[in-house]
Amino acid sequence: MAGTDPIDLEGGGLLLVDKPVGWTSFDVVGKLRGALNALAGRRVKVGHAGTLDPLASGLLVLAYGRRTKDLPGLTGLDKTYVGTLTLGEVTPSQDGETPAVGQGPWAHLDRRAVEAVLPRFTGELLQRPPLYSAKHHQGERAYFLARDGREVEMEPVRVVVHHLAVLAMEGPQVTFTATVGKGTYIRTLAHDIGQALGCGAWLSALRRTRIADLDVADALPPVELAQRIAPR
Numbered sequence: 470m471a472g473t474d475p476i477d478l479e480g481g482g483l484l485l486v487d488k489p490v491g492w493t494s495f496d497v498v499g500k501l502r503g504a505l506n507a508l509a510g511r512r513v514k515v516g517h518a519g520t521l522d523p524l525a526s527g528l529l530v531l532a533y534g535r536r537t538k539d540l541p542g543l544t545g546l547d548k549t550y551v552g553t554l555t556l557g558e559v560t561p562s563q564d565g566e567t568p569a570v571g572q573g574p575w576a577h578l579d580r581r582a583v584e585a586v587l588p589r590f591t592g593e594l595l596q597r598p599p600l601y602s603a604k605h606h607q608g609e610r611a612y613f614l615a616r617d618g619r620e621v622e623m624e625p626v627r628v629v630v631h632h633l634a635v636l637a638m639e640g641p642q643v644t645f646t647a648t649v650g651k652g653t654y655i656r657t658l659a660h661d662i663g664q665a666l667g668c669g670a671w672l673s674a675l676r677r678t679r680i681a682d683l684d685v686a687d688a689l690p691p692v693e694l695a696q697r698i699a700p701r
Contacts, residue, residue, distance in 0.1 A: 476698055478509050481534025485688035488529045494520040497529055497691045504695035505533055518543035518680070524565050527677035528685040547631060549648040549679035552672055554659035556641040559669040563599045563656035572669030580638040586665040587633050590658060595625040599657050628653040642673070 474482065486497050494517050505513040516537045518530040527550070532540050556575035561567045629650035637644040647655060656672040663670025678685050689697070 481536035484531040486529045487685055487688040487690050488521050490526045493523050500691045500695050504698040507699040516540050525675040528688055545651045546681040550655050551646050551676050552655055553642055553644050553674040554670040555673040556670050557668050560671045563660040564672045575641050575668040584635050591630050591633050594628050596628045596657055597625045
């Protein structure tokens with residue numbers, strides 16, 4: 470199901486998008502909806518199978534037309550990421566949305582030390598979602614509470630991390646890959662690894678590479694995909 474598959478306005482279909490950093494998932498849906506509307510000469514229903522934060526890049530799966538009914542099943546599929554965590558600092562949002570502050574020394578840590586804590590974060594876990602998230606707390610989105618400066622403690626949720634491995638380490642930057650189940654926050658995973666190491670960490674880069682058997686290598690950036698759907 471490549472991003473370049475022929476468009477089937479009658480039966481619907483999937484679009485594989487390589488979302489750039491800085492785009493919201495809503496931005497991507499709007500861009501591709503506009504192209505599909507232009508091609509069809511009418512409004513086409515479009516949705517996505519799981520958001521990516523603006524600071525993250527990579528695979529975003531969209532469905533259009535009749536295939537939008539498949540979105541709930543797609544949302545629950547396992548996802549694979551490549552990320553970078555920065556040791557020695559933390560941020561309130563656990564990523565680059567908020568400023569980093571120092572927490573503890575990291576220079577004594579090597580790759581082996583980082584790898585030694587990863588088994589604690591593999592398998593079924595109880596993970597406390599970040600306050601800067603779309604999760605609800607007492608009927609309100611958590612990020613609204615965070616931006617208002619209200620301190621609340623999010624309830625932990627059960628998640629699954631199928632695979633977690635270090636790919637490289639250079640200074641305080643640790644590049645890793647993770648395959649996780651629905652609802653897992655990678656930035657919280659990075660934060661919790663930093664706490665286990667005693668120095669703190671925040672997620673400084675994130676790219677989603679796979680959703681089940683769908684690969685970002687088969688995806689196209691939203692602008693290029695929109696131009697292929699409805700050339701101007």
